[in-house]
Amino acid sequence: MIKKIQINDARFPLGKGAGSDAIHRDPIYSYAVTNLIDDSGHIGTGFAFTLGEGNDLVCKAAAFYAKQLKGRDIEELMANFGAVFNQFANEQQFRWLGPHKGVVHLALASVTNACYDLWAKKRGVPLWKLLTDLTPQEIVNTLDLSYLEDELTTEQALHLLQNNQPGKSDRFQIIEKGYPGYDTSIGWFNYSDEKVRENCRKAVAEGFTAMKLKVGSADPERDIRRAHIVREEAGDDIKVMLDANQQWTLPQALKICKDLQSMNPYWIEEPTHPDDILAHATLAKAIAPTKLALGEHVPNRIIFKNYLQTGSAGFIQVDAVRVGGISEFITVSLLCRKFNIPVVPHVGDMGQLHQHLVLFNHIAMGHEALFLEHIPHLQQHFVHPVKIEGGVYKTPVEPGSSCDLKSLN
Known part of the structure; x- marks a missing residue:
């Protein structure tokens, strides 16, 4: 109690x-x-x-x-x-x-x-273990599917989980292999070009196969130059993502996103205001096949539903510390599974919580084990910090969701 x-x-x-x-x-x-x-x-x-x-x-x-x-x-x-x-x-x-x-x-x-x-x-047990051991009905019992009935009823959510039971044991192998990570810390906005170049080399040496650069400069040429620095240092086989953090208007985004396509970005993230679903739909069509990644500032399942319905998002970045927590995160992940859109969470929480949730998504729902953002700045404050080896998240074994803070224990 x-x-x-x-x-x-x-x-x-x-x-x-x-x-x-x-x-x-x-x-x-x-x-x-x-x-x-x-x-x-x-x-x-x-x-x-x-x-x-x-x-x-x-x-x-x-x-x-x-x-x-x-x-x-x-x-x-x-x-x-x-x-x-x-x-x-x-x-x-x-x-x-x-x-x-x-x-x-x-x-x-x-x-x-x-x-x-x-x-x-x-x-x-660790949170990932708790969630993967639940039956489809037990999972659905933890969810609020209201306002989604036009796309995902309770019965449809249950069937989706049941239909992904086959292959679950094979997908469980991810526990031993670990979940791939990508490095966001190579290119924070205030870093110099030299720092970005140095960080790219370090990330490649550490085994990361994907990395992200912050863009959205007042001078678009700065973004283009820095994006090409990352591509040059990373090589053609590394996935490079670009994140504008909502900085551009739609007319600006239409122009600069096309210019940035020359360095072959894996995705362009949050190009404009997160509530402007139709702007994202317009942009997604204009820059195809380059895809948009959306969700860091999307607060609830209803707006995610609209992004999926309009075909705006190539990747959904639902964040369990932005939406209403783990319950709503799982709900959005189910929606994405229906639309066959990958879930790659935003990691404002240093990956502590999301390392559990992406394992659940992969094992229980059949989501692709693509990669999970890695940001290391607060690791020293956690009782059980995430462990990254060779660019891969090692599976947590301690009971709970890995969110205990040292200063509060």
């Missing part, structure tokens, strides 16, 4: 240009942390990710949700978590502040993720 709630505002300045992009020049990587403590001493840890200011607001909203879980048994709670999620997400006064987006939805992510972490720790 959940006996105690703790909410913490954890902030970690980065410095030296790390984490910078075209929009967010001086980020302070921050977590609104929820701890759910049960009567046996297990602590469920979940968080939402912000860049500093406003983190306290998310913490206050998380406390509102979390206090309603006191006295609940985690097994009983998770047996029908989809209904709990729906209740919280549609709480009338908080819903007005969204709906299903912004501070209140980030808070719901923090609390939801703490529930899943506590569930896994109570069972004494």
Whole structure:
């Protein structure tokens, strides 16, 4: 039974240009942390990710949700978590502040993720193991599929999971091999050209087969020059992604994306405002076969549904600390599986949580084990930091979701 709630505002300045992009020049990587403590001493840890200011607001909203879980048994709670999620997400006064987006939805992510972490720790298994051992019906019971009925009913979600049961044992081999990673830290926006070149060489030496560069400069020639530096250092066999972090208007994106195609990007990420679905649809058609990657700032399953319906996204970057947590992440992953679009999560959380979720996506749903973003800046703050060897995520073995922070233990 959940006996105690703790909410913490954890902030970690980065410095030296790390984490910078075209929009967010001086980020302070921050977590609104929820701890759910049960009567046996297990602590469920979940968080939402912000860049500093406003983190306290998310913490206050998380406390509102979390206090309603006191006295609940985690097994009983998770047996029908989809209904709990729906209740919280549609709480009338908080819903007005969204709906299903912004501070209140980030808070719901923090609390939801703490529930899943506590569930896994109570069972004494890593989160990926807990999720892959659930039956299709048990998985569906944790989801809120409201507003998706035109594309994904409860029955369709159940059938999709059931239909992917064959081959599950073969896909389980990923546990031994590890999940491929890609390096985002080669090309933060504030890094010099020389630093980018040096980081590319280092990433290749470390075994990464994919890497990402931040673009969106006031002078497009800077982006083009730096993109070609990365391609030159990486070679033709390495996947190189470009991330504009919403910097361009549609007319700007139409021009510069075509110019950037000369270096053969694997994808172009967040080229314009994340709410402008039709702009992305227009751009996707204009620059085909180059694909767009979208989702870092998409807050809920309904907008993801629209991106999929319009054919805007070649890759979906749903983030379990941006949407309403693990439950909504799985829901979006099911939608993507229906549309046969790869899921490559945004990793604002250093991959701690998402390393579990991509294993589940691959094993239980049959998603391609493409790769997972790797950002190392906060690893020293975690009790069980991710392990990367040869550019590959090693499978976590400790119970839970790998989200415990040293400063809070």
